[in-house]
Amino acid sequence: MQVAIDGPAGSGKSSVCKIIASKYGLTYIDTGAMYRSVAYVGETFGYDNLEDKVSNIDFILEDNGKKISIKYEGQVYDLTTKIRTPEISSKVASVASIPAIRKILVEKQQSYAKGSDVIMEGRDITTVVLPNADIKIYLTASPEERAKRRYKEWENKGNPPKFEDVLQDIIKRDEMDTNRAESPLKQSEDAIFIDTTGYTLEEVADKIGVIINEKRDN
Numbered sequence: 584m585q586v587a588i589d590g591p592a593g594s595g596k597s598s599v600c601k602i603i604a605s606k607y608g609l610t611y612i613d614t615g616a617m618y619r620s621v622a623y624v625g626e627t628f629g630y631d632n633l634e635d636k637v638s639n640i641d642f643i644l645e646d647n648g649k650k651i652s653i654k655y656e657g658q659v660y661d662l663t664t665k666i667r668t669p670e671i672s673s674k675v676a677s678v679a680s681i682p683a684i685r686k687i688l689v690e691k692q693q694s695y696a697k698g699s700d701v702i703m704e705g706r707d708i709t710t711v712v713l714p715n716a717d718i719k720i721y722l723t724a725s726p727e728e729r730a731k732r733r734y735k736e737w738e739n740k741g742n743p744p745k746f747e748d749v750l751q752d753i754i755k756r757d758e759m760d761t762n763r764a765e766s767p768l769k770q771s772e773d774a775i776f777i778d779t780t781g782y783t784l785e786e787v788a789d790k791i792g793v794i795i796n797e798k799r800d801n
């Protein structure tokens with residue numbers, strides 16, 4: 584079974600995927616974490632020849648989507664928390680708009696999914712990476728609700744950025760992700776649309792569970 588989920592930042596993709604992955608025994612693949620890792624490499628090692636750098640990275644995905652490391656020039660870097668900063672969030676959409684970078688990552692993502700039961704989420708999973716997925720879902724919520732969710736996460740960690748900055752990052756990233764020439768974020772015609780505004784994580788996971796059960800029964 585292959586489940587593909589796309590949607591904008593803060594729509595609940597990764598949280599819902601973690602619940603569904605453990606409930607249905609699927610491998611969870613967070614493709615946004617891979618683009619974030621590329622932005623981290625650019626920020627840390629420089630943006631010159633980024634494509635060559637990326638083709639020499641080995642991604643190490645562990646703990647069913649909860650941990651990501653890269654092997655670069657013989658050294659392993661655990662990026663799990665390092666890629667979740669406002670700085671990386673503000674840089675990632677520009678590196679994700681580079682066609683050559685997307686090509687490398689899409690090939691890797693398709694190889695992870697080959698012959699496996701996966702739930703994969705991102706921006707182009709239903710349209711480009713897994714166009715033949717058994718189930719395709721487009722998750723969204725209003726920008727304000729998505730920013731509130733992200734803000735709450737920062738508050739729980741302590742030292743949150745300003746709410747307005749979180750909202751602006753989300754609006755700017757939505758804009759870049761939906762308007763880029765290469766594999767923009769859009770709802771695939773055959774994807775099920777779920778607006779999660781006002782719904783809890785558990786309610787959304789239940790809705791997706793119903794869709795999976797129906798598919799399994801047929």
Ligand code: CDP
Nearest residue numbers: 592593614615616618675676679705706707
């Ligand atoms: O967690 P959040 O929704 O904030 O973002 P993410 O899923 O970690 O993705 C970070 C960024 O990577 C997105 O804003 C996109 O620019 C890019 N991305 C992409 O272009 N294609 C994907 N399949 C996944 C992420």
Ligand code: CDP
Nearest residue numbers: 592593594595596597598732779782783784
């Ligand atoms: O992966 P994506 O950026 O789409 O969203 P996420 O990281 O899964 O969700 C962002 C935050 O919103 C998390 O802290 C979730 O617990 C929360 N959330 C929520 O409160 N209600 C939902 N229906 C979905 C997510």
